[in-house]
Amino acid sequence: MTAGITGATHVVDATAVMGLLPGRPRLLALGEPTHGEDVLLELRNDLFRQLVEQEGYRTIAIESDCMMGLVVDEHVTSGTGVLDEVMERGFSHGWGAFAGNRELVRWMRAYNDGRPASEQLHFAGFDGPLEITGAASPRQAITALHAYLTARVDADLLPCTAETLDRLLGADDRWTNPAAMRDPSQSVGQTPEANQLRLLADDLVALLDAQTPHLLAASSPDDWDRARLYGRTATGLLRYHFWMADTSPNRIARLCALRDSMMAANLLALAERGPTLVNAHNSHLQRDKSSMRMGGLPLEWWSAGAIVSAHLGQGYAFLATALGTVRHHGVDAPPPDTVEGLLYALEQQRCLVDARRLAAALADAAPAPRVSPWYGYSPLDPAHLAGNDGIVFVRDARPS
Structure with a gap:
């Protein structure tokens, strides 16, 4: 089994990643599997740089507010704003x-400097404007x-005036x-004003769609996007606010599903625009259902990746990415009968694993699920291995 696992590992670089894919x-x-670890962000930056330079990816999207991300995109494409302010105003969470x-934003700006617009690298947040x-x-x-x-369109086509929207919105x-x-x-979310706003928003989006030929001619591609x-x-x-006002037992699961649905819609729109690199929590990107327990009840919903x-x-x-240890948060060496434990035993600081080949090598071993003592780290689920195209394993995280 050890030989099978070793044979499934590669160095972490763009060439090896593309070698796993058709x-x-x-x-x-x-x-x-967790947010904010320096070693994971550094690895992401290194790998994404290679994929941009070698494979022609032209957008980097991360799990952050899609509206705030416009501030970052303006900066990396045109130099608008001071970096300190961009980092404060352009990211959520x-x-x-x-x-x-x-460092990612700084590098993207440097990469774009002097390049024509058609060759520039774009930034996007793909999360909704949502917080926990x-x-x-x-x-x-x-x-x-x-x-x-x-x-851009005749006033009589609009379903309402700006003053009507302001009245219905009220205080933020x-x-x-x-x-x-x-x-x-x-x-x-279920007040009469909110319900009227939902109808007006739907009408505005329908108008946007109905006027597509005219608007594409009257707008730049970026304005249209x-x-x-x-x-x-x-x-x-x-829609999210409407269901926040719901009182049914499915309320939280529905809100989780709505958030991932918004993420998925943003990702699909980015895919229309061109090849895109994405970074977020494993649970948002996996092909399997996401799940958690809240108030003693199990919750399930389809992730954005699914x-x-x-x-x-x-x-x-x-x-997917996994860590061996996060000792500064009490996550010590993984048990040897877990997927992380088997990879940890290889003693490589980082490696790329062919997930399907690993799943085949472990088919008769039935590795145990790892249990993290820290809520902020989500271990790999052995049942989900074959649903991944690869696993990036990092042996040890270090404190910032």
Whole structure:
């Protein structure tokens, strides 16, 4: 079995990654089992640089707010803004504070400097404007979509005025109230105003679609892409707020599913634009269902990766990442009968593993699931091995 495992390992580089795949996928996703570890961000940056330079990938998308990501894209393509401000305003979840993300943005800007627009590298966030504690107001997305259409189509085609939107939206803190995540009665998502906004957002997106020939002629490709993003985000947020006000037992599972559905829609739109590299938590990118327990109840939903894979087939590829130790968080050497334990025994600091070949080598071994003592680290699920195109294994994480 050891020989079979060793034979499934490779160095971590672009050539080895492409060797595991039948061709260059439109979306090549690199997962991570925890957020913020320097060694994983450094590995991602090295691998993504190689894939950009050798395989022609032209967008890097990470698990961050899709609207905030526009700030970063403006910076890396045109130099707009100071890097410190871009890192603060262009990332959600605190990701802008990570040194690896700062280095990624700095490198992307340097890569684009002096290149024509057609050869430039773009940045995208593909998460919705969502936090664990709640969701953003739909104001930015729906008003930006309305403004785009107002400037380009006849006024009598618009379903409402900007003043109507402003009245229905009301104060933004009504939408961002963190109490609404745990208490549905605190949500404004099913108020008459919110329901009317959902209808108007739907009408605005329908108008955007109906006017496609005119708008493509009247807009730059980037403006058109942004308008579609505004539409996806406005309708997605209003749908999310609606279900935040739900009182059924399926409420949290539905919210998790809606978030991943928004992620998937953004990824599919990026795939239309060109070959894209993706980085997010393994659970968002895997082909299998995601799951967790909350309040003693099991929750399941289809991940963004599962949705995208269903649409793109071989146009989607997923590399899961696993760590041997995260000792600064109490995650010590993995038990030898787990997948991570078997890889840890190879004593390679990092390696790329052919996941399907590894699954075949372990078919009779039935490795045990690893249990992490720290909630922030998600171990590999042995049952999901064959659903990965590869595994990037890093033996030891180190403190920042």
